[in-house]
Amino acid sequence: MIVDIHGHYTTAPSALSAWRKAQLAGKTVELRISDDEIRESLEGAQLKLQRERGTDVTFFSPRASAMEHHVGDAKTSADWSRACNDLIYRCCELYPKNFVPVCQLPQSPGVAPKESIAELERCVKMGFVGCNVNPDPSGGHWKDPPLTDRWWYPLYEKMVELDVPAMVHVSSSCNPNFHATGAHYINADTTAFMQFLTSDLFKDFPTLRFVIPHGGGGVPYHWGRYRGLAQDMKRPALREFLLKNVFFDTCVYHQPGIDLLLKVIPIDNILFASEMVGAVRGIDPETGHYYDDTKRYIDGSQTLSAADRRKIFEQNARRIYPRWKVQ
Amino acid sequence: MIVDIHGHYTTAPSALSAWRKAQLAGKTVELRISDDEIRESLEGAQLKLQRERGTDVTFFSPRASAMEHHVGDAKTSADWSRACNDLIYRCCELYPKNFVPVCQLPQSPGVAPKESIAELERCVKMGFVGCNVNPDPSGGHWKDPPLTDRWWYPLYEKMVELDVPAMVHVSSSCNPNFHATGAHYINADTTAFMQFLTSDLFKDFPTLRFVIPHGGGGVPYHWGRYRGLAQDMKRPALREFLLKNVFFDTCVYHQPGIDLLLKVIPIDNILFASEMVGAVRGIDPETGHYYDDTKRYIDGSQTLSAADRRKIFEQNARRIYPRWKVQ
Numbered sequence: 096m097i098v099d100i101h102g103h104y105t106t107a108p109s110a111l112s113a114w115r116k117a118q119l120a121g122k123t124v125e126l127r128i129s130d131d132e133i134r135e136s137l138e139g140a141q142l143k144l145q146r147e148r149g150t151d152v153t154f155f156s157p158r159a160s161a162m163e164h165h166v167g168d169a170k171t172s173a174d175w176s177r178a179c180n181d182l183i184y185r186c187c188e189l190y191p192k193n194f195v196p197v198c199q200l201p202q203s204p205g206v207a208p209k210e211s212i213a214e215l216e217r218c219v220k221m222g223f224v225g226c227n228v229n230p231d232p233s234g235g236h237w238k239d240p241p242l243t244d245r246w247w248y249p250l251y252e253k254m255v256e257l258d259v260p261a262m263v264h265v266s267s268s269c270n271p272n273f274h275a276t277g278a279h280y281i282n283a284d285t286t287a288f289m290q291f292l293t294s295d296l297f298k299d300f301p302t303l304r305f306v307i308p309h310g311g312g313g314v315p316y317h318w319g320r321y322r323g324l325a326q327d328m329k330r331p332a333l334r335e336f337l338l339k340n341v342f343f344d345t346c347v348y349h350q351p352g353i354d355l356l357l358k359v360i361p362i363d364n365i366l367f368a369s370e371m372v373g374a375v376r377g378i379d380p381e382t383g384h385y386y387d388d389t390k391r392y393i394d395g396s397q398t399l400s401a402a403d404r405r406k407i408f409e410q411n412a413r414r415i416y417p418r419w420k421v422q
Numbered sequence: 423m424i425v426d427i428h429g430h431y432t433t434a435p436s437a438l439s440a441w442r443k444a445q446l447a448g449k450t451v452e453l454r455i456s457d458d459e460i461r462e463s464l465e466g467a468q469l470k471l472q473r474e475r476g477t478d479v480t481f482f483s484p485r486a487s488a489m490e491h492h493v494g495d496a497k498t499s500a501d502w503s504r505a506c507n508d509l510i511y512r513c514c515e516l517y518p519k520n521f522v523p524v525c526q527l528p529q530s531p532g533v534a535p536k537e538s539i540a541e542l543e544r545c546v547k548m549g550f551v552g553c554n555v556n557p558d559p560s561g562g563h564w565k566d567p568p569l570t571d572r573w574w575y576p577l578y579e580k581m582v583e584l585d586v587p588a589m590v591h592v593s594s595s596c597n598p599n600f601h602a603t604g605a606h607y608i609n610a611d612t613t614a615f616m617q618f619l620t621s622d623l624f625k626d627f628p629t630l631r632f633v634i635p636h637g638g639g640g641v642p643y644h645w646g647r648y649r650g651l652a653q654d655m656k657r658p659a660l661r662e663f664l665l666k667n668v669f670f671d672t673c674v675y676h677q678p679g680i681d682l683l684l685k686v687i688p689i690d691n692i693l694f695a696s697e698m699v700g701a702v703r704g705i706d707p708e709t710g711h712y713y714d715d716t717k718r719y720i721d722g723s724q725t726l727s728a729a730d731r732r733k734i735f736e737q738n739a740r741r742i743y744p745r746w747k748v749q
Contacts, residue, residue, distance in 0.1 A: 237599040272564040277616035277651050281640045282609035289604035313608045313640030319676025323702035323713035324604050349646025355682045375650030386650035
């Protein structure tokens with residue numbers, strides 16, 4: 096079985112964005128989307144690509160760039176998150192073999208993460224297996240405390256209790272310095288890893304688990320730098336004190352990048368993912384295939400054993416997202 | 423000849439930081455450092471490592487983390503930059519075969535980059551061959567306009583006139599989210615590249631040149647992503663519209679990272695650098711050598727020809743820093 100642990104509902108029917116527009120204009124409208132509209136939005140996109148690429152299941156969460164935690168207030172985010180998560184639930188009910196639900200959280204700048212607990216609990220009761228945690232609800236201004244601050248601890252206590260991991264995933268950027276998918280996403284991944292490296296978060300939460308998407312941002316490419324920084328700071332080796340809790344996905348859109356990831360990061364810490372239909376939608380003229388068809392790069396690796404591939408494609412996901420098994 | 427284009431005076435005599443401390447306390451003191459003190463600060467550090475590693479020349483600039491453009495006001499930065507650059511000049515006068523001067527600029531948050539022109543001109547007249555441009559003078563809050571904004575154009579006009587390139591280099595971070603050398607540095611590199619990718623800056627300045635340090639941040643690892651993003655935006659191929667103006671150094675502290683850099687980035691765009699004595703000072707237990715002894719990784723590459731090595735070690739630097747030739 097091939098499990099893609101990182102997909103967003105980027106093709107949701109336009110009624111969703113119309114609802115959002117009305118919400119931000121202060122109008123109350125009902126969100127009406129039929130099952131057929133949902134089917135239509137998925138059949139020609141994620142489901143078609145699953146079939147074409149030979150992947151089986153996608154862990155499916157609301158569109159990351161549309162979380163927009165920096166827009167409106169806590170109630171805006173709460174209502175929007177509920178609407179988006181409910182729609183994800185419906186996708187997964189319609190295609191239970193193809194999609195497994197992951198939720199966004201109703202974060203807001205300056206609002207304590209514990210305010211997200213109710214929505215996380217609601218979703219997990221509905222069968223969601225993980226959540227996306229935005230390390231920068233301000234959308235590129237980085238005003239809230241680091242992920243390792245006690246500010247976040249009540250949410251982590253609940254994640255541990257529910258046994259759900261979080262993907263560290265920012266939303267769009269309202270800082271003109273940061274292009275969303277080209278800078279803000281990659282920066283957030285790198286930033287989160289370094290926050291973990293400089294803290295004792297996982298002493299306090301030995302079973303807390305984070306997936307850093309987009310291949311870990313800049314981290315694997317600079318793995319020597321991070322090993323060396325940890326060493327200079329008299330921290331333990333990264334494998335010992337971070338890699339029981341921190342994992343990387345394979346959203347790296349060329350063979351040399353994936354080869355590096357597979358070389359420097361232990362196989363137990365790598366989860367297959369593509370983020371399709373996502374940030375990069377074209378076909379690479381150098382290969383003739385979609386940039387984000389990351390299965391080809393895993394298949395194309397010269398170094399993986401069959402056992403390694405099973406871990407990356409399925410077994411690591413079962414270990415890190417144990418609620419998936421429950422279903 | 424082997425030219426390391428990225429070194430900072432991280433070992434300056436303590437009188438320099440004492441001067442800075444006095445400056446920030448509003449006291450006027452004279453900066454007194456003898457030639458012998460300078461020699462002593464270099465002989466056991468950068469010069470020793472040059473000899474041990476077999477490199478010849480270092481492009482030498484003030485300590486990046488100490489630029490601290492976010493501290494004080496424009497006058498604070500002007501005085502501090504002059505002091506630091508003058509000290510670099512003295513190092514290069516004492517060891518003209520070993521060091522070539524590169525300056526920091528007196529930037530300040532909210533202060534137009536054109537205010538840095540006078541110091542750039544002063545330094546170039548003294549023989550400096552390049553400058554460091556901080557894309558975020560606010561130190562991790564990213565409050566000023568992107569590098570591609572017209573805000574920066576007067577400085578670029580002067581850089582073009584003087585034919586000096588800039589290294590894009592942030593200073594320390596005063597945002598608790600960003601560890602300086604582990605997150606802020608790498609993020610800034612990635613951010614700058616994406617700013618360039620989304621702009622027509624190099625249409626306006628066809629001969630303007632930037633070196634993105636630390637191996638280009640997260641960019642080469644995600645080269646497929648950047649090629650794909652450019653393609654989705656209907657931009658020309660990266661090689662055509664960015665790589666005449668944007669270059670990467672080799673400050674990547676492990677063999678797999680350097681191998682990836684050499685594989686995906688054209689050789690003409692790669693400049694040898696180590697940033698020693700810098701962010702990572704230890705010895706890698708996996709190799710028994712200093713993490714930042716990047717010459718070993720270039721030497722260890724299985725794919726480079728002798729001609730490629732000459733480009734990376736010397737010829738690209740001569741092309742991109744033409745004032746070096748003049749000396």
